[in-house]
Amino acid sequence: MSTHSKARGVLAAWRDFCVRQARRDLLRAALVLQPVAIVAPISPVLDDLLSFHPGWVTRSLTTHDPRGDNADGFRPGLAVEGDHRIVFHARGEGRIARIWMTTFREDLERGDHELWIETDGHTVYRGSLRDFFEGRGGWSSPLVMGYAQSSGGLTSYVPFAWSRSAKIRMKGGLVYSQITYRQGPGSAAGPTPEALASFMTEDWTAALPAVEPRSALQAGAPLVLATGPATVSQVHVQLPAAHLKDLAVRIGDQPPVPASFFFGLASDGAEPDGGWTSFRSALHAAWAPATDGMGRLATRLPIPLSEGETLALEPLPGATVNRLSAGVLLAPARPAARLLAQYRDQHAPGRETSMPVFESDAPLQFVALIENLSGGRPGDRSYLEGDEIIRTDGMRFPLQIGTGTEDYFNGGWYFQDVHANPFSGQHRFVVHDPEDGWRRARFEHSLYRLHVADPIVSRSGMRFGFEAGPTGAYAPLRVRSLGLAYTFPDVRVLGERAIPLSGTHRMRAAVDAERSEPARELPIRAHRSKTRIGFACPSADTRALLLVRTYSQARAPQEAQVRLDGRDVGVFHEPYANAVRPMAEDALWIELLPDECQKGRHFLEIDARQSPAPFSESSYRLRFFAGPGAPEVTQGPLVQILDTASLPEGRHYVNDHSMVRMPDASWLLTGIFNREPYGAREERAFVRATASPSGPACWYEAAAPSFTVTPERVTLRAAPDEPWIWAPHVARDRDGSLVMIYHAGSKNEDRARFRLARSRDGVHWTREAGTLFEDICVARDPMLVRFGDLWSVYYTRCASKASRASGVAYRTSLDLVHWGPPAMALTLPAARHDSGHTESPFVFARKGWFYLTVTSYPTDWDATFLYRSRSPFAFPPRPLARLNAHAAEWVVEEEGAGAGRLFFTHAGAGQGGVWMGELSGL
Numbered sequence: 001m002s003t004h005s006k007a008r009g010v011l012a013a014w015r016d017f018c019v020r021q022a023r024r025d026l027l028r029a030a031l032v033l034q035p036v037a038i039v040a041p042i043s044p045v046l047d048d049l050l051s052f053h054p055g056w057v058t059r060s061l062t063t064h065d066p067r068g069d070n071a072d073g074f075r076p077g078l079a080v081e082g083d084h085r086i087v088f089h090a091r092g093e094g095r096i097a098r099i100w101m102t103t104f105r106e107d108l109e110r111g112d113h114e115l116w117i118e119t120d121g122h123t124v125y126r127g128s129l130r131d132f133f134e135g136r137g138g139w140s141s142p143l144v145m146g147y148a149q150s151s152g153g154l155t156s157y158v159p160f161a162w163s164r165s166a167k168i169r170m171k172g173g174l175v176y177s178q179i180t181y182r183q184g185p186g187s188a189a190g191p192t193p194e195a196l197a198s199f200m201t202e203d204w205t206a207a208l209p210a211v212e213p214r215s216a217l218q219a220g221a222p223l224v225l226a227t228g229p230a231t232v233s234q235v236h237v238q239l240p241a242a243h244l245k246d247l248a249v250r251i252g253d254q255p256p257v258p259a260s261f262f263f264g265l266a267s268d269g270a271e272p273d274g275g276w277t278s279f280r281s282a283l284h285a286a287w288a289p290a291t292d293g294m295g296r297l298a299t300r301l302p303i304p305l306s307e308g309e310t311l312a313l314e315p316l317p318g319a320t321v322n323r324l325s326a327g328v329l330l331a332p333a334r335p336a337a338r339l340l341a342q343y344r345d346q347h348a349p350g351r352e353t354s355m356p357v358f359e360s361d362a363p364l365q366f367v368a369l370i371e372n373l374s375g376g377r378p379g380d381r382s383y384l385e386g387d388e389i390i391r392t393d394g395m396r397f398p399l400q401i402g403t404g405t406e407d408y409f410n411g412g413w414y415f416q417d418v419h420a421n422p423f424s425g426q427h428r429f430v431v432h433d434p435e436d437g438w439r440r441a442r443f444e445h446s447l448y449r450l451h452v453a454d455p456i457v458s459r460s461g462m463r464f465g466f467e468a469g470p471t472g473a474y475a476p477l478r479v480r481s482l483g484l485a486y487t488f489p490d491v492r493v494l495g496e497r498a499i500p501l502s503g504t505h506r507m508r509a510a511v512d513a514e515r516s517e518p519a520r521e522l523p524i525r526a527h528r529s530k531t532r533i534g535f536a537c538p539s540a541d542t543r544a545l546l547l548v549r550t551y552s553q554a555r556a557p558q559e560a561q562v563r564l565d566g567r568d569v570g571v572f573h574e575p576y577a578n579a580v581r582p583m584a585e586d587a588l589w590i591e592l593l594p595d596e597c598q599k600g601r602h603f604l605e606i607d608a609r610q611s612p613a614p615f616s617e618s619s620y621r622l623r624f625f626a627g628p629g630a631p632e633v634t635q636g637p638l639v640q641i642l643d644t645a646s647l648p649e650g651r652h653y654v655n656d657h658s659m660v661r662m663p664d665a666s667w668l669l670t671g672i673f674n675r676e677p678y679g680a681r682e683e684r685a686f687v688r689a690t691a692s693p694s695g696p697a698c699w700y701e702a703a704a705p706s707f708t709v710t711p712e713r714v715t716l717r718a719a720p721d722e723p724w725i726w727a728p729h730v731a732r733d734r735d736g737s738l739v740m741i742y743h744a745g746s747k748n749e750d751r752a753r754f755r756l757a758r759s760r761d762g763v764h765w766t767r768e769a770g771t772l773f774e775d776i777c778v779a780r781d782p783m784l785v786r787f788g789d790l791w792s793v794y795y796t797r798c799a800s801k802a803s804r805a806s807g808v809a810y811r812t813s814l815d816l817v818h819w820g821p822p823a824m825a826l827t828l829p830a831a832r833h834d835s836g837h838t839e840s841p842f843v844f845a846r847k848g849w850f851y852l853t854v855t856s857y858p859t860d861w862d863a864t865f866l867y868r869s870r871s872p873f874a875f876p877p878r879p880l881a882r883l884n885a886h887a888a889e890w891v892v893e894e895e896g897a898g899a900g901r902l903f904f905t906h907a908g909a910g911q912g913g914v915w916m917g918e919l920s921g922l
Contacts, residue, residue: 040207040233040329042302045191045199049367049455050231050302050337051848052488054544054625055185055589055870056457058392060400061088062178066578068515070385070470072403073174077577079557084116084169088179089575091559093873094187095788096160096168097454098180101129102153102412103173113172119162119790122814129154129172142200142422143193145410151419151426152412157453159196161188161788163812163823163873176403176412180454184570184589185870188787189845194734196453200422204300205285208236209327217321222250222314225326228305229333237263237297237313238325241276241289245269246319249341252309257343259313261482263297266372266446267428268480275446279420279427283368283450294323301368301484304334336490336628336847340364342483347375350475352516354389354465358483361461363491367451368484369464373405374444375478378433381414381443383474386467389513392458393546393623397585398513400456405466409447423450459546459589460493460623471515491627495538499620501525507552507618512581520583524552526614531606533620537597541626547588547604548621554582558615560608564590568874572606572615583618591870593878594630633866633881633921638906641699642669642689642707645912651676653909654687656727656781656840656887660738660762665693668762669707669914670715670728670740671887671907678909681745684718686728688763689914696891696903700916707914716740716757716765723747727781727840738762739816741793743780744771749834750801752779754793756816769817775809776801777835781887783842787872791816794843796835796854799827806837808854810873826852826867826875833858840864840887843872846902846922850875853888853904861908862886885917 042050065071079086088096103113113129131137133154134146145155160166168179191199217223226232237259239247245268248256260267260275264284267275276288276295287296303311311328315321342358349355357369376383388408390400402408406415410424420427428446431438456462464483468474503523510517547562549572556577562570570588578584596602604622608615644652657671673687689707691699699706718725724745733739737760744753751774757765777798784793791813798804807827811819831837838854845851852867852875864886865879886908893900902922906915 040331042231042233042331043199043300045195045452046300046302048190049365049452049486050304050334052336052363052365052491053186053457053848054363054459054491055591056182056187057184057587057589058180058182058399058454058456060178060180060402061576062401062403063176064387064401064403064512066512067580068510068512068517072176077556077579079575081169084114084171086167086575087170087177088166088168088181089557090162090181090183091165091573092183092571093163093185093871094161094166094181094183095190096166096179096181097157098178099156100153100178100407100410101133101175102407103175105147107173108147113170113175116169117160118168119160119166119814120164120812120820122812122818122820124160124789124814132156139193140197143197145421148416149419149421150410150412151416152414153407153410155410155424157196157200157423158193159190159453159788161190161790163188163790163792163810176407178403178407180400182454182457185591185874186848186850186872188790189850189872190453190788192786193789200282205280205298208298209234209329211236211238211325211327213323213325215323217247217313217315217324219315219317219319222312223324223326224310224312225328226305226311226330228309229307229335230305231331231334232303232305232311232328233331234300234329235298235311236327238294239321240293240323241274241295242293243321243324244274244276244295246316246321247324248314248316250312250314251303251339251341252305254341255343256314256316257341257482259297261343261370261480262341263299264370264448265297265428266370266448266480268372271430275428277428277446279425281420281425281448281450282422282452284448301339302331302334303339304337306335306338336488337486338489340485340487343481345478345480348383348468348475348477348479350473352472352514354467354472354514355479356463356465357479357481358462358464358485360485360487362487362489363459364457364462364485364487366456366458366462366464366483366485369449370482371447372445372480373447373477374442375476376442376474377476379439379441383469383477384414385470386472386474389465389467390456391463392456393460393548393587395548395585395587397511397583401513409449423452424448459491459625467514491625494542494624494626496624497535497622499533499622501617501619503618507582509552509583510581511583512578522550522583522618524616524618526552526555526616528609528611528614530609531617533604533606533622534601535604535622536601537592538624539626540597542592542597542624543627543629544589544591544625546623546625547590548623549586550618550620551584551586552582552616552618553577553584554579555613555616557612558608559611560606560615562588563605563607565602567876589870593876630868630880631921633919635883636918636920638915638917639700640705640913641691641905641916642709642914643705643912644673644687644709647709651912652687653678653911654907654914655683655909657889657905657907657914658729659889659891659905660730660732662762663736667691667707668730670730671914672726673714676909681724683724683726684722685714686716686725686742688712688715695893696916697893697901700903700918705913712763715759715762716742718745719767729783731784731786733758733816739784740765741772741782741784743782746774749778750776752776754779754782754795772817773811773819775822777804779809779835781840785843789814792872793819794825794841796838796841797822798835799824804832804834805829806831806833806835808838808841808852808875823873825873826854826877828877831856831858842888842890844890845872851922853883853890855886855888862906864888883919
């Protein structure tokens with residue numbers, strides 16, 4: 001065989017392998033995997049939990065009684081607009097992750113409540129409260145759950161993201177509510193509603209690892225399931241039902257935790273039925289014993305293991321577990337994360353305080369609470385009146401304080417029945433001595449709440465507790481719990497500095513938390529002016545700081561813009577007023593530029609000149625953090641993935657372009673398509689090229705281009721009123737259709753037009769909605785991305801007509817038709833070239849960071865600069881790296897997975913098509 005034939009054979013075999021890999025990806029949900037020698041990927045929704053998001057400040061606005069008592073519900077302190085109460089209001093970047101509400105059933109059925117949700121000035125939903133939660137408002141179960149499915153509550157996990165502001169209004173009678181959200185840089189990001197719904201509904205138990213039998217498990221001889229470095233992506237265990245009470249799970253050198261809690265059952269196995277029940281949540285599953293007496297347990301909670309660290313099963317002291325079988329699936333190691341598992345078995349203290357269920361001083365993201373309640377007073381379930389109280393970062397004020405234990409677990413009215421939802425449930429409820437209408441009954445609850453969609457983030461520790469009963473003094477009560485959180489050892493506190501302020505008066509108040517919280521006396525000043533704080537970094541290793549504000553919330557709303565050395569870094573906003581217990585705290589994470597701490601003294605400015613109510617301050621604290629430095633990136637060689645120089649009709653070039661994966665796993669590439677030589681004002685068509693069901697690694701490592709121009713040649717041609725068309729970007733809409741946004745040429749450089757086309761098959765395209773919007777400085781090169789239900793389009797333009805500095809603007813929309821005003825995500829003050837320095841913007845997320853690339857043709861035609869930020873809406877004008885590429889698009893080997901290989905493209909006139917390179921280091 002000739003060398004050329006051998007090469008063709010290798011190429012054919014590689015392409016066959018890539019096709020098989022892609023087809024396996026499509027069929028994975030339908031296959032039962034055979035014994036475990038494969039590496040199984042982690043769902044992108046779970047994978048994101050393994051990256052630290054220090055900019056997220058996780059809060060809840062609730063109808064908790066402001067006096068610290070149990071009279072929860074609508075209260076003084078809520079703003080009113082006409083007939084509506086403002087139950088939620090936030091400014092700055094953010095994302096609502098969970099809405100829980102309940103009211104009397106008869107009020108709900110009467111239908112006189114109106115719910116109005118607004119983000120960035122767009123109305124997301126306005127209508128019946130019942131319609132929204134019962135799936136008639138645009139979202140369906142399990143993203144929204146009504147009275148029956150949520151066991152007396154009304155629960156939504158629909159993600160509502162915003163870049164500037166959000167508001168929820170309510171009209172109607174008494175409603176109890178908890179609205180869990182996050183604010184700060186990067187907080188808008190996360191899975192779309194479709195991705196989250198897919199994760200919540202998929203049958204992940206259909207592909208469990210095969211179990212390998214072990215005759216007996218005895219003390220001193222644990223069964224090691226995996227050894228690091230690796231990440232365990234699934235665990236599957238089978239054992240005799242009677243031995244559930246004897247089995248424990250150990251992660252590394254942590255204390256062992258009962259297997260019943262680790263796998264979500266939340267029982268001790270000593271009950272007559274062994275504490276078993278059959279259920280499946282988004283993370284855990286159990287199957288009650290069959291006729292052979294064997295029960296099964298499973299979890300897909302990712303468990304990262306460091307070098308030499310083990311995940312093991314072991315018997316509790318003095319016990320033996322017979323006929324145990326177990327298996328695991330593995331994924332690539334995630335060295336930056338660890339899983340912390342804290343099990344507690346305690347009794348209510350019988351005084352007005354809270355019981356801790358989780359405590360840590362580490363940087364963490366809390367992801368689950370599994371709990372068992374038992375041993376209360378006969379006929380009395382008022383222990384469920386107890387509120388959760390969650391403090392982070394050493395703050396005295398809880399940023400989350402609830403309205404009842406069952407409310408935290410997404411139920412209501414002491415629950416309606418046994419139920420198991422993807423993120424919460426009471427999957428086991430036992431009534432002992434139920435005779436005589438439960439007057440002498442005692443109860444046992446097995447409960448879980450999974451914070452997959454709403455992880456609680458803390459940069460320097462967390463204190464999570466529950467009251468027992470209305471005041472915390474309920475007794476007797478036994479509480480067994482398992483708290484699970486990912487910790488991030490690479491982040492550490494370097495020091496703290498207190499900034500006291502001289503107040504104009506003194507405030508004496510308790511924190512809005514536990515009834516036993518003592519009153520404190522604090523100096524307070526209130527103003528509509530600026531506060532300036534100077535500081536120096538404690539060391540050159542300082543990477544970020546946390547600004548903690550102590551203040552009075554006696555009056556609201558309060559608001560201030562925060563700047564560091566003149567650049568905007570966040571906002572303080574207090575929408576609620578509490579004149580009874582006004583002492584409060586808030587926090588803001590501020591990322592520092594790589595060499596910022598080498599410049600001496602810095603200044604924070606808290607600008608409250610526009611605050612609606614006087615802005616109050618008692619003191620500030622600056623906590624400084626070290627962490628990983630800026631990454632060093634390496635660009636690999638470019639390989640050709642599309643050849644347009646050899647077309648029968650002659651040499652063509654592809655410029656600004658876009659790639660999207662089709663439902664059959666093939667890929668569509670479209671972009672500016674024009675005959676050589678380059679002629680920007682002659683570009684009137686977009687190419688249509690496709691690749692087989694593979695992925696970027698296959699394209700990059702193939703010996704020949706993977707994309708081919710199809711017989712149709714183009715996806716879209718210029719309309720008669722479009723002198724030219726540029727830079728199509730294609731994304732997938734909520735209904736599965738493809739949407740293409742593009743620049744439609746205009747002779748007026750300050751009235752550049754953007755338009756939209758839509759397709760079902762990627763072949764036939766129809767324009768929609770006329771001109772979406774116009775903008776200045778030959779605005780062009782749009783790029784679409786979704787944060788929750790919020791679309792954001794990025795494009796190049798200048799900062800303003802007065803300041804022609806190049807920059808990247810963004811706008812937001814809910815429907816791709818109505819767009820908000822522009823704001824600047826990046827401005828290059830020294831680059832005055834009417835947007836030429838920031839062409840082809842592309843924004844992507846990776847491991848807790850956002851990256852923006854732009855092509856700067858005045859610097860060089862293939863100069864692409866890479867910028868990094870914690871927020872997708874604000875990039876500091878200092879690049880992380882310079883790459884050799886033009887009009888780069890980005891794609892990850894495993895879409896959404898933080899550990900996948902990262903690739904970028906390169907195109908342009910004279911290049912003969914599209915090329916691809918790999919970037920290492922991010």
